[in-house]
Amino acid sequence: xxxxxxxxxxxxxxILTGExxxxxxxxxxxxxxxxxxxVSNEVRxxxxxxxxxxxxxxRINGEVNPKYxxxxxxxxxxxxxxxxxxxxxxxxGLLKAQSEQGICKVIxxxxxxxxxxxxxxxxxxxxxxxxxxxxxEELGNNDLINYVQIFENKGAVMGCxxxxxxxxxxxxxxLPNEVEKKDTQQRQFYSENQNSLLGTYLTQELEKKxxxxxxxxxxxVLIPFWAVWPFETMIVPKKHQPCISDMKxxxxxxxxxxxxxxxxxxxxxxxxxxPYSSGIHQAxxxxxxxxxxxxxxSFYPPLLRSATxxxxxxxxxxxxxxxxxxxxxxxVKMLRNLL
Amino acid sequence: xxxxxxxxxxxxxxILTGExxxxxxxxxxxxxxxxxxxVSNEVRxxxxxxxxxxxxxxRINGEVNPKYxxxxxxxxxxxxxxxxxxxxxxxxGLLKAQSEQGICKVIxxxxxxxxxxxxxxxxxxxxxxxxxxxxxEELGNNDLINYVQIFENKGAVMGCxxxxxxxxxxxxxxLPNEVEKKDTQQRQFYSENQNSLLGTYLTQELEKKxxxxxxxxxxxVLIPFWAVWPFETMIVPKKHQPCISDMKxxxxxxxxxxxxxxxxxxxxxxxxxxPYSSGIHQAxxxxxxxxxxxxxxSFYPPLLRSATxxxxxxxxxxxxxxxxxxxxxxxVKMLRNLL
Ligand SMILES: O=P(O)(O)O[C@H]1O[C@H](CO)[C@@H](O)[C@H](O)[C@H]1O
Ligand SMILES: O=P(O)(O)O[C@H]1O[C@H](CO)[C@@H](O)[C@H](O)[C@H]1O
Numbered sequence: 001x002x003x004x005x006x007x008x009x010x011x012x013x014x015i016l017t018g019e020x021x022x023x024x025x026x027x028x029x030x031x032x033x034x035x036x037x038x039v040s041n042e043v044r045x046x047x048x049x050x051x052x053x054x055x056x057x058x059r060i061n062g063e064v065n066p067k068y069x070x071x072x073x074x075x076x077x078x079x080x081x082x083x084x085x086x087x088x089x090x091x092x093g094l095l096k097a098q099s100e101q102g103i104c105k106v107i108x109x110x111x112x113x114x115x116x117x118x119x120x121x122x123x124x125x126x127x128x129x130x131x132x133x134x135x136x137e138e139l140g141n142n143d144l145i146n147y148v149q150i151f152e153n154k155g156a157v158m159g160c161x162x163x164x165x166x167x168x169x170x171x172x173x174x175l176p177n178e179v180e181k182k183d184t185q186q187r188q189f190y191s192e193n194q195n196s197l198l199g200t201y202l203t204q205e206l207e208k209k210x211x212x213x214x215x216x217x218x219x220x221v222l223i224p225f226w227a228v229w230p231f232e233t234m235i236v237p238k239k240h241q242p243c244i245s246d247m248k249x250x251x252x253x254x255x256x257x258x259x260x261x262x263x264x265x266x267x268x269x270x271x272x273x274x275p276y277s278s279g280i281h282q283a284x285x286x287x288x289x290x291x292x293x294x295x296x297x298s299f300y301p302p303l304l305r306s307a308t309x310x311x312x313x314x315x316x317x318x319x320x321x322x323x324x325x326x327x328x329x330x331x332v333k334m335l336r337n338l339l
Numbered sequence: 340x341x342x343x344x345x346x347x348x349x350x351x352x353x354i355l356t357g358e359x360x361x362x363x364x365x366x367x368x369x370x371x372x373x374x375x376x377x378v379s380n381e382v383r384x385x386x387x388x389x390x391x392x393x394x395x396x397x398r399i400n401g402e403v404n405p406k407y408x409x410x411x412x413x414x415x416x417x418x419x420x421x422x423x424x425x426x427x428x429x430x431x432g433l434l435k436a437q438s439e440q441g442i443c444k445v446i447x448x449x450x451x452x453x454x455x456x457x458x459x460x461x462x463x464x465x466x467x468x469x470x471x472x473x474x475x476e477e478l479g480n481n482d483l484i485n486y487v488q489i490f491e492n493k494g495a496v497m498g499c500x501x502x503x504x505x506x507x508x509x510x511x512x513x514l515p516n517e518v519e520k521k522d523t524q525q526r527q528f529y530s531e532n533q534n535s536l537l538g539t540y541l542t543q544e545l546e547k548k549x550x551x552x553x554x555x556x557x558x559x560v561l562i563p564f565w566a567v568w569p570f571e572t573m574i575v576p577k578k579h580q581p582c583i584s585d586m587k588x589x590x591x592x593x594x595x596x597x598x599x600x601x602x603x604x605x606x607x608x609x610x611x612x613x614p615y616s617s618g619i620h621q622a623x624x625x626x627x628x629x630x631x632x633x634x635x636x637s638f639y640p641p642l643l644r645s646a647t648x649x650x651x652x653x654x655x656x657x658x659x660x661x662x663x664x665x666x667x668x669x670x671v672k673m674l675r676n677l678l
Binding site for chain 2: 005007011023024027080092096160174281300319320
């Protein structure tokens with residue numbers, strides 16, 4: 001292990017986006033002046049009659065949710081993207097805009113209002129994974145849709161206003177910024193090396209074992225060398241697969257197991273239902289050759305020191321670059337101890 | 340005015356970074372389900388004996404602040420960047436890192452603990468501007484420093500733990516991500532047009548008047564066409580100036596007036612001390628020809644609907660691209676009404 005990385009300020013390169021993160025390890029040694037208090041973990045009922053995601057309840061637009069048994073998907077009642085939105089372009093001097101069409105969906109992970117992914121079994125989570133596959137394919141087959149973004153905002157601190165276990169899928173005509181960056185970096189590496197960028201990285205990490213949290217036959221959970229958030233993690237398939245539809249047989253269950261392992265560890269870390277935004281980056285559905293893509297799921301959790309102390313990505317981070325205090329390597333140790 | 344931009348989902352191009360923001364105007368029409376409560380505006384004393392930024396008080400490392408009269412600058416006691424940090428490089432397969440040196444400073448805007456920039460007069464704010472100039476020059480003259488990032492985190496929601504009016508300056512050896520992007524875009528435009536990108540944009544906006552909030556002889560306050568945050572604004576010098584040191588004579592006072600006008604309007608908007616992160620982007624101090632740079636100051640405020648309802652940049656925004664509901668043009672109207 002390179003100890004300089006644990007002792008001195010440096011920046012690390014994100015091979016997937018081509019951007020840098022500033023790491024200031026010594027800063028983690030400063031006395032903590034912010035708040036640091038115990039959190040009351042509210043226990044939720046398994047059914048809440050005022051929840052618009054619970055089975056059998058009526059949503060704000062009058063639609064009634066079916067009495068679903070495991071997973072339930074519907075089109076977002078206040079979608080940021082729509083299929084019947086007008087097509088137009090603005091090219092007026094330095095003002096440049098273009099219309100964007102899309103489909104936004106909500107996916108309930110379980111009818112049980114009290115649960116989160118961390119409380120579900122791998123077999124239950126696998127139902128979510130299978131639905132993600134189905135949605136990726138269906139949406140991807142729509143001519144209008146060239147990219148499908150699957151994500152979850154968990155916890156009030158991550159802008160989630162309903163604690164019922166659910167995620168979202170925003171699919172659209174063009175590739176968003178973050179996907180563009182990863183597309184470029186992966187394409188370049190693949191054309192130069194005839195090998196997947198993330199697969200090559202994974203081989204290197206599996207040898208070093210410094211940043212690995214967990215692995216099973218098909219998946220690895222690790223903290224990437226360039227992680228930005230204090231406890232950011234990534235689930236990577238060992239096989240080179242461009243998209244989640246490529247998972248076959250036991251792979252979906254093994255992916256579910258990886259999700260289960262990391263979300264449970266998160267909940268134990270600060271003894272709280274751990275907030276995060278998670279998302280899956282995978283091949284666009286634009287009909288082009290996307291074999292340079294190696295899909296992966298990332299977790300971006302905001303907490304830093306305790307259930308109530310988060311990392312603020314503010315001034316320097318907004319104007320300069322992301323910055324972290326605790327190193328990826330020390331975060332790995334903390335999470336590994338909780339498996 | 341192009342009404343499509345007010346009615347349909349679209350993305351707008353940021354000419355300074357080369358990235359896109361997704362705008363979903365119809366989403367602002369949805370009923371608001373989050374909290375929306377009055378805020379008690381705590382009145383602070385002009386001096387707080389427990390504040391480590393007040394004049395005459397002792398800081399955590401034992402140093403005593405002088406009895407300063409207007410502005411006071413010191414080196415951050417827990418600096419993320421240091422000058423005596425070890426130099427090293429990691430180039431190990433796909434692991435790429437390099438050490439980063441720098442100097443981090445804290446700048447107190449006023450000895451008066453109770454104030455913010457919005458409560459200060461342009462003449463008082465000008466003292467801050469003059470100090471920013473001095474710091475930019477001094478730090479920039481240091482061989483170690485190639486970029487000087489001036490910024491302020493205001494408000495607890497922006498990670499600020501001390502309400503005493505203050506900002507920060509992080510200066511470092513290399514160019515951070517956001518600066519790299521703006522360097523590239525400005526350089527390209529300048530070499531193609533022999534004209535500053537932002538200056539050309541400003542001319543266009545001054546003709547249209549759709550996004551202008553305020554102007555005086557030397558500065559314009561506007562919401563850029565590609566703004567991300569609901570009430571994001573930018574102060575741009577009318578003259579093509581690469582850095583803040585180029586301000587002469589009355590310009591520093593006119594800049595201070597622009598800061599005063601926008602921060603006062605912010606405070607009125609939701610009748611609260613308006614939180615934001617602000618920052619100045621300007622020419623690197625790397626000794627190269629940076630005449631393509633046109634310096635500017637941006638405000639990124641998180642509030643969306645009220646003093647207690649902020650915009651969350653979470654799942655889609657982290658994995659896809661920034662997204663906003665209220666358009667730049669409607670935000671301009673709200674702010675203009677408060678001048
Ligand atoms: O430097 P401070 O005030 O301790 O810290 C604040 O600003 C820094 C620079 O934007 C951030 O890295 C921190 O997360 C934030 O809490
Ligand atoms: O779609 P929701 O749950 O209403 O909203 C949440 O997720 C969206 C997608 O990340 C964000 O744009 C919103 O700011 C956030 O509050």
